[in-house]
Amino acid sequence: MPTADELINPRTTDLLASAMAAAGVAPVRALRGCGALLEGLSFSRRVTTVKEAVLADLPDAHPAFAQVVRTALSRPDFTGWMTFPVNAAVAEHALASDAFEPGLDLLAALTPRLTAEMAVRPFLREDLHRALRPALAWTGHPDPHVRRLASEGTRPRLPWAPRLTALVTDPAPALPVLDALYRDPSEYVRRSVANHLNDISHDHPGTAVATAARWLAEPAPTTPALVRHGLRTLVKAGDRDALDLLGNDPDVRVRVVGPDVRTAHVHLGGDLVFDYEVTNTGPRTARLVIDYVVHYRKANGSLSPKVFKLTSRDLLPGERRSGVRRHPLRPLSTRRHHPGAHRVQLQINGRPYGSSAFTLHIPPEAAIG
Known part of the structure; x- marks a missing residue:
């Protein structure tokens, strides 16, 4: 696994500063100076440090803030790990500026550069059902990265991220997102759907098995493989309902x-x-x-x-x-x-x-x- 320094380092921040300057930000003092602050910091602290520099350098008003980011997106060199702290900055700025839907729209534009799955989660914690409406709309987007954002960002137990307590308690509100994507043509998207289903299985095995059964009743050719991956934790645990659904008889001779x-x-x-x-x-x-x-x-x-x-x-x-x-x-x-x-x-x-x-x-x- 790459180290924190390999992912976000002074070169990363220099490149990000140049991208922001080219997008119309002047004089990007905070971004130019934050690279010297990263030594010895963990990955999460590096993200926070660069995020705060982005917030310091970009305009206070959200429309102008968002315009800078969208201008940067026109540049092919604005990509990779430099965008990860920008995603976090977008989330914080949008929620503080009462720009809920515009902030989510901007994250959907950013996610093809590097997944914005972490950054959508503050919106889901702020207002679950309001955030799920754009997520459901993303399931019809032509870009698989955006479709995957819908399922990955709403995972109840996304690794390396705080759990979405509301969806751990009741996964039902996000099921329409998965229903829209389980037959997706992209394996990248389907793998996210399977992992989301596996998250559900930890807390609601009956819901996971019932959802998988619905999908198997109206399958694509890829659905059996998706369901096997999505129910893997239940299979390892010997869950009879999951095993029966997959045709694996626990009483086999x-x-x-x-x-x-x-x-x-x-x-x-x-x-x-x-x-x-x-x-x-x-x-x-x-x-x-x-x-x-x-x-x-x-x-x-x-x-x-x-x-x-x-x-x-x-x-x-x-x-x-x-x-x-x-x-x-x-x-x-x-x-x-x-x-x-x-x-x-x-x-x-x-x-x-x-x-x-x-x-x-x-x-x-x-x-x-």
Whole structure:
């Protein structure tokens, strides 16, 4: 993942200052000076610093502010990460200037340069239903970036952004946006719709499954794949309704061998390696979602499961599927590893099968912190 300095740095702000100057802003003092303030700041603080410089340099009246941004949009060099703080500035300025709809219109114009999904969220928090009206209109826009903005910006649990509490509580108001987009010709848009559906599934599994069922009743050729991606968390959790909708019977008749661990002792930075074999012992073709679960050791010695995708297969009666999996055990910023006994388990159509132990070894210097 790129560092904060790779995304927004003094060169970024210099280029942004030049773009704003060419769009009619003079003398862009704040933007010219803010690059020197970025050293050592996190990404979010860099965004805030540049946003405040944009607000300081651009006109106070929203029509004039928006005109500068639209003039900058006529320049092909006004693009990429330099526009991210501009998106944030547009949102703050529009809401402070009682320019709700014009602000959203401007974000729709900006989003093809770099997604404005974060910047639409203050509007949704300010007035959910008022902001959803333009979002629904975006679903008919010819640019897929704008159509995606409608579904991505309204995600209840968008990563790296504050949750939209109203839509976490009740996702129904945004469902018309998804209904308008699930058959979109752009995979970029459909992936956003699937991720939005997955967000819903965390808090309202019944709503997610019912929505997916409606879409499968009037599908495009791409709809089954979208639904599988959108219900992935429920499938990993063994949700019977989701599995039944996808044709993955939790009670399927299979014979499972494994997981057989090849690496009983793994050093941090190495790989857990295991074999597995699954045979369809039933009389009909079995549609299988085969996952595996790593039970990570916690600091208190208990185990915490994490599900990983292995494969999806249709097996004919008597057909067998076998394979080998390598699972890396690397230092991660998102997971603290602890030494000692761990376990790995297979999961087929949401049901657990087998279990094997392995030991993770961590050198003392890596365990500090």
